[in-house]
Amino acid sequence: MxxxxxxxxxxxxxxxxxxxxxxxxxxxxxxxxxxxxxxxxxxxxxxxxxxxxxxxxxxxxxxxxxxxxxxxxxxxxxxxxxxxxxxxxxxxxxxxxxxxxxxxxxxxxxxxxxxxxxxxxxxxxxxxxxxxxxxxxxxxxxxxxxxxxxxxxxxxxxxxxxxxxxxxxxxxxxxxxxxxxxxxxxxxxxxxxxxxxxxxxxxxxxxxxxxxxxxxxxxxxxxxxxxxGYRAGSTWYNAFFERHFKWMLAVFAILSVFLSALQVGLATPKLQENGSFQRASYGFTIASVVAVMAGVALVFIVWLGLFGYYLLSTWWNDRAVAYKRHRRETSGEAGLEGVTAHK
Structure with missing residues (x-):
């Protein structure tokens, strides 16, 4: 057959x-x-x-x-x-x-x-x-x-x-x-x-x-x-900050609860005399401050990287498309590029 x-x-x-x-x-x-x-x-x-x-x-x-x-x-x-x-x-x-x-x-x-x-x-x-x-x-x-x-x-x-x-x-x-x-x-x-x-x-x-x-x-x-990713979402920068600061605020809220609990503990006479608890409180306080600063810095660095990427990729794409259209125009090719839609 x-x-x-x-x-x-x-x-x-x-x-x-x-x-x-x-x-x-x-x-x-x-x-x-x-x-x-x-x-x-x-x-x-x-x-x-x-x-x-x-x-x-x-x-x-x-x-x-x-x-x-x-x-x-x-x-x-x-x-x-x-x-x-x-x-x-x-x-x-x-x-x-x-x-x-x-x-x-x-x-x-x-x-x-x-x-x-x-x-x-x-x-x-x-x-x-x-x-x-x-x-x-x-x-x-x-x-x-x-x-x-x-x-x-x-x-x-x-x-x-x-x-x-x-x-x-x-x-x-x-x-x-x-x-x-x-x-x-x-x-x-x-x-x-x-x-x-x-x-x-x-x-x-x-x-x-x-x-x-x-x-x-x-x-x-x-x-x-x-x-x-597979399908890009909103590229508005306010959406970017809103999306990332949501989880950061949740982490900061949890840290605040722990820091408040430590502060209450240090106010009690029994824990004031506990060296291990004081060292742990000191270490957690420093770690929390560093985490907050690092989180804010990370979001800023990521935003700066994305800003640079979109700026460069937009410029490169504009140059590439303009070059292809110019090449088709000079070669007289009736291609499928956007330039043919305006002829």
Missing amino acids: DGHSIRNRAAEKLIPPIPKSKPMKASTSTHDAELSLPALAFQGHRFLRPNQDRRAYLALDLKTPRLNDIHQHLWLAGLPSAARPLHRQKLIGRSILITEDPDEHMVWFETHIFIKPLPDFLFDWDCWNDNLCSDHELHKSAYGLLLSYAWLVQHKSDLDIAKEASLLPEHLEWPDWVRFLEAFLDNVNLHTLSDVNKRYHYGELRLSRLNTIYRLAPPTYSVTNFIR
Whole structure:
């Protein structure tokens, strides 16, 4: 059997739950699916034209390279089990934040969880056949994203939440969704998950632990990743001081309680005559003063280092992008850099 026949068989497994001649309401024709792609997308510092380079855009929209790079450490950030359905996410107090980055899909922090809306083209048989079934990794990534929605939207209440949050089309009805998932799940090995991208062997992932993994794990270790982590939070310096002075104030409060207790102890005649207690009180007092000064100095040094890093990296990035644009302009190359958007 040749490669073309194999791809056709793979595509047959992905036929939506209704005939091609009568697509369900959430589906689109191939032409409409193409038109639904955005006019512009960003890939690093490059501008991407999805309707001109569909394969590159689908990879950007579906693949999870950053999580795959640290797959062997994901057990520290989440469980190898299905994600909670949306109604459970609401029940435990999490709000849904929309992300278009598949690497952030089902990543949570504090009382928020990032969810990527399900692309309309995944409802279209022709898009699967023409674009997804010819790329093994792209095919597995699309499988994984659909499987995640089988976890997230298990009940009609989940579908209502998904439509309210603009994760699924408004006109998608519950019976259509069930039939679509039934057809899809018939083609997934739910015991081994060998058909899906390995990122989806895990469900929800905790952002704070992903930041730690990305900073310290050998596969992704770099100065940039050490500072930014997996997903950089607020870069406002008041947020930096607020975040770090919180734990410092807690430590200082504990030290104050101990120092007050020592002061009360030294006021009692019995402990005033206890040499060991006086030496311990003296040592703890000196250590507390040093700890306070060292803590403040450490936060200041870290802030100064971050200020220098962001200043230098911003300057270097500005020079690098300007050089690339100038080189493309002088060479007459109609590239994908931002300069082409203004021509």
